[in-house]
Amino acid sequence: MGFTFVPPATYILWTMSEAAATPTPPNKPVAPAPKPFAPEDEVTLRESLKRCSPSTFEAAIQFRKTGNADHVPAVVIGVIERFVEPDLRVKLKDADDDLRLIEDLGIDSLTMMEIVILVEDVLQMSINNEELRNLRTVGDVKTFIDCKVRGLPLPKPTKFLPIEHIGTVMPIQPPFLFLNEASVSSTSASGKYKISGQEFFLQGHFKDNPVMPASIMLEALGQLAVLYLLEGAPAEPGKRVSPQTIFFTGCEGVRAHRLCKPGDILSLSVKPKRMKMPLATFEGSIRVGADKAVIAEEITLTFGFVDIVEAPAPVAAAAAPLRAAVNA
Amino acid sequence: MPRVFITGLGFVTSIGNDAATVVDHLRTLRHGLELYPPFQQPDIPCKVTGTIKGFTTDSTDPEDWTFPAAYSIKRELLRSMAPSGLYAHCAMLQAIADARLAPPDLSNPDTGLYAASGGSPFLTHYHHERLQKFGVTRCSPLGIVASIVGTLNFNLVAAFRIQGASCGFSSACASSAHALGFAHDELVLGRQKRMLIVGAEDGNRDAILPFAGMRTLSLQKDPALASRPFDAARDGFVGTGGATVMVLETEDEVARRGVTPYAEVLGWGQASDGHNVAISHPEGLGSAAAMRLALRASRVEPNEVDYVNAHATSTLIGDISEARALRAVFGAALPQVAVSSTKALTGHGLSLAGVMESAFCALALRHGFVPGCANLATVDPECAGLNLPRTTEARPVRTVLKNSSGFGGANVAVLFRRAA
Numbered sequence: 001m002g003f004t005f006v007p008p009a010t011y012i013l014w015t016m017s018e019a020a021a022t023p024t025p026p027n028k029p030v031a032p033a034p035k036p037f038a039p040e041d042e043v044t045l046r047e048s049l050k051r052c053s054p055s056t057f058e059a060a061i062q063f064r065k066t067g068n069a070d071h072v073p074a075v076v077i078g079v080i081e082r083f084v085e086p087d088l089r090v091k092l093k094d095a096d097d098d099l100r101l102i103e104d105l106g107i108d109s110l111t112m113m114e115i116v117i118l119v120e121d122v123l124q125m126s127i128n129n130e131e132l133r134n135l136r137t138v139g140d141v142k143t144f145i146d147c148k149v150r151g152l153p154l155p156k157p158t159k160f161l162p163i164e165h166i167g168t169v170m171p172i173q174p175p176f177l178f179l180n181e182a183s184v185s186s187t188s189a190s191g192k193y194k195i196s197g198q199e200f201f202l203q204g205h206f207k208d209n210p211v212m213p214a215s216i217m218l219e220a221l222g223q224l225a226v227l228y229l230l231e232g233a234p235a236e237p238g239k240r241v242s243p244q245t246i247f248f249t250g251c252e253g254v255r256a257h258r259l260c261k262p263g264d265i266l267s268l269s270v271k272p273k274r275m276k277m278p279l280a281t282f283e284g285s286i287r288v289g290a291d292k293a294v295i296a297e298e299i300t301l302t303f304g305f306v307d308i309v310e311a312p313a314p315v316a317a318a319a320a321p322l323r324a325a326v327n328a
Numbered sequence: 329m330p331r332v333f334i335t336g337l338g339f340v341t342s343i344g345n346d347a348a349t350v351v352d353h354l355r356t357l358r359h360g361l362e363l364y365p366p367f368q369q370p371d372i373p374c375k376v377t378g379t380i381k382g383f384t385t386d387s388t389d390p391e392d393w394t395f396p397a398a399y400s401i402k403r404e405l406l407r408s409m410a411p412s413g414l415y416a417h418c419a420m421l422q423a424i425a426d427a428r429l430a431p432p433d434l435s436n437p438d439t440g441l442y443a444a445s446g447g448s449p450f451l452t453h454y455h456h457e458r459l460q461k462f463g464v465t466r467c468s469p470l471g472i473v474a475s476i477v478g479t480l481n482f483n484l485v486a487a488f489r490i491q492g493a494s495c496g497f498s499s500a501c502a503s504s505a506h507a508l509g510f511a512h513d514e515l516v517l518g519r520q521k522r523m524l525i526v527g528a529e530d531g532n533r534d535a536i537l538p539f540a541g542m543r544t545l546s547l548q549k550d551p552a553l554a555s556r557p558f559d560a561a562r563d564g565f566v567g568t569g570g571a572t573v574m575v576l577e578t579e580d581e582v583a584r585r586g587v588t589p590y591a592e593v594l595g596w597g598q599a600s601d602g603h604n605v606a607i608s609h610p611e612g613l614g615s616a617a618a619m620r621l622a623l624r625a626s627r628v629e630p631n632e633v634d635y636v637n638a639h640a641t642s643t644l645i646g647d648i649s650e651a652r653a654l655r656a657v658f659g660a661a662l663p664q665v666a667v668s669s670t671k672a673l674t675g676h677g678l679s680l681a682g683v684m685e686s687a688f689c690a691l692a693l694r695h696g697f698v699p700g701c702a703n704l705a706t707v708d709p710e711c712a713g714l715n716l717p718r719t720t721e722a723r724p725v726r727t728v729l730k731n732s733s734g735f736g737g738a739n740v741a742v743l744f745r746r747a748a
Contacts (some may be wrong), residue, residue, distance in 0.1 A: 051391060083403075085403065085404065086404060110469050111404070112469060113469035114407070114469060114470075115466070117465070117466060117467075117468070120465065120466070126465065328643065
């Protein structure tokens, strides 16, 4: 009963459906209508995308002609770019998926609607208002549109987890927990840890020269991967990943590039590469500001599922005597 | 009661997009009317409008519009504008510079903005058509704020971070005169220290052509003869668009900021005909009542008035009603009061007219001239007795009255006096 996580680009084709021709219930994936792309459609498409880059139009026309969803990210980025004030467009050049729509690109909710309407028009799809609320980053938008186009279940929104929440869900606890905060989506997790200087191991690592051990930094990446498994990974219906089943199994291609010392803030990120029960493999990296600190090509964890139990235990316990009384 | 002064003006009009050009046109009586390309079709009987030069706003997409390079407007602001919003934004920038207002002078709880426009039938039409054709989900999220009647105040209050009183006025061709009157009251009542009054209209096919259904538009093909208020041969009004912005400030603010005002707003009055939805009262009952109230509120005798900028739009009935009202109010003083309608030069700006022509009065008071009656060849006998100068007279002017009237028989009169 395992499931496979495959990066979307390796899906071959989605199935054509009649969904676009009939009204679509909320959240039901929509695939482009199988009607052939006519020359007059090209005129309309060109008019719709007249303020987008030529490459956006090219990607859109390829998608409309072939249905190949690999062109979708280029269309989405091109449409976003068109609505971003010119002086902020350079930020999109590198197309970092973590770029935030509101804070980094100045996109307000009305501009978001403009983006959506144009994407809907160009990709011939429908998007509900509720679906938009959780889109915070460029990556969220790309993933969301990609899932819609391919008819995949929509990703869970990016969740921000403060330290209190991390401590509640993680099997690892202080003084061996190396995450202060984290954000988890269905495709990645990122986190921060500030080296306080009070960490017990810094007393001996090294003598009169506190340096964060590389092994601990690898541990921090592993902990972020654990958090992803618990909070972000898609699970099977009725099941969840059990914290008690997660353990480290191996890592590959680990390199440390920078000494990290008290006061440094580690920016950690992990992305799943493969997931097939009972193994999950991630790539991970740590940065301090703009500096690369640690790269891990592969970190592999083992994990297992348990059934989701309905209703929290204390309520059930409290309700039990009452029910017994009524039954009597 | 604090006195109220005009301290800044901004213009995007058929006779000029800055105060200097407007003054030049008023002095030389050169009009801003042209054959309007969208009207040059066999099924459209009227041909002439007061055109806005230096702007193109034919597209329903604001990003297609062009405007003078002196103005830089972000897409974020442009996207929710109607053509009238673009004109008004540019006129705002002029008026703000003219009044030497810094951003903190504009954005505070003591500064408000009153606006008047007929909305944008042009964009309303476009967005409703999309709604019918493609459904709600393909409609621009900003279509509504770009189209409906409050579009001017929505856009300008947000763009200029206005924090004081704001609203729109809707009394058709009396709208921006109402806005001016009530803005004056805000200052007199001590509620605000500064008010911006904005009038603007798209002035395009969708804004003007519906008046052809009422048979009130001039069918003249010669732009020089199309708008002829008080002339026996007049055959209707000529539409126009554009924008005017006027800054009003209390005397304390004028003193504090050390600015030189154009003129003082002495007072105003309004009254209604109670007669017909679209036809003015034959005797100009409401117009006369509004003038009398304005004179009384301003403590001005009729014989003190040097010049009346008439509402006269060049329609058959309206001009006569106003002439009768003027005769009734001014009586023996009538020969001493110069009367002209600058609509002969600009065309009729509808909601824009009141504040645009009040701004012309402010220019006349500052620069010392009485605008003449352009295109007036033969005075309609029904309008006899009015002192209608055929050319602009260069002479000091002390007290000026501005008339405005709108559908439903709404009438407004405002009195201005040269700043001492």
